[in-house]
């Protein structure tokens with residue numbers, strides 16, 4: 259199976275498949291409290307059946323070109339993941355997300371991995387806009403959005419009930435021309451990668467589903 263090196267510290271970006279359910283559960287268990295402070299992923303991946311069901315839903319998204327998930331390994335051990343929770347090819351808009359075990363935080367793993375995935379989204383898949391939906395209380399994730407060159411576009415006030423508490427969601431995003439300018443890439447299209455047909459967008463909650 260392929261793995262993309264994220265540097266010389268043994269960090270790799272790898273596909274995450276249904277058969278990784280036990281590894282995913284073990285990783286979430288190591289970070290259950292830390293990860294669950296702002297996102298619902300640990301509540302969905304509550305046991306092995308939950309892990310399998312969640313990975314199966316992402317396998318379905320990938321098959322339908324509607325999203326996908328990658329794992330981050332450090333010296334072979336699964337320590338986190340990156341996902342496209344929403345992927346809409348007709349509009350060129352997608353939404354990315356992430357998680358790490360606490361022991362793997364502070365090393366740039368998510369920023370490095372997301373740069374690989376954003377290069378792929380913008381350059382290979384010709385997406386136009388990548389969004390980042392984050393709780394306004396989630397400073398580490400907001401810092402990731404900043405490091406990725408995203409712009410804070412607004413706040414959905416108290417839109418997301420997380421574990422019984424209404425939280426607000428900040429919407430951050432980076433556009434293809436901004437990404438290319440920041441990465442020093444030449445634009446390959448004159449229309450900024452905008453497909454001919456657009457689909458209606460609907461508001462979506464900032465959950466890690």
Ligand SMILES: CC(C)(COP(=O)(O)OP(=O)(O)OC[C@H]1O[C@@H](n2cnc3c(N)ncnc32)[C@H](O)[C@@H]1OP(=O)(O)O)[C@@H](O)C(=O)NCCC(=O)NCCS
Pocket residue numbers: 292293294296297355356357358359362363364365366367368369370391392393396398399401402
């Ligand atoms: C959000 C989350 C992934 C951020 O983790 P993180 O480790 O801070 O993010 P990164 O992996 O990009 O690492 C950045 C940190 O590593 C440091 N770093 C070290 N080497 C680096 C490198 N090569 N590149 C970038 N940053 C590097 C940065 O300085 C930064 O540390 P600092 O915040 O102390 O300055 C993590 O807090 C988490 O999983 N939270 C729970 C789940 C969650 O909230 N997910 C997001 C939902 S929107």
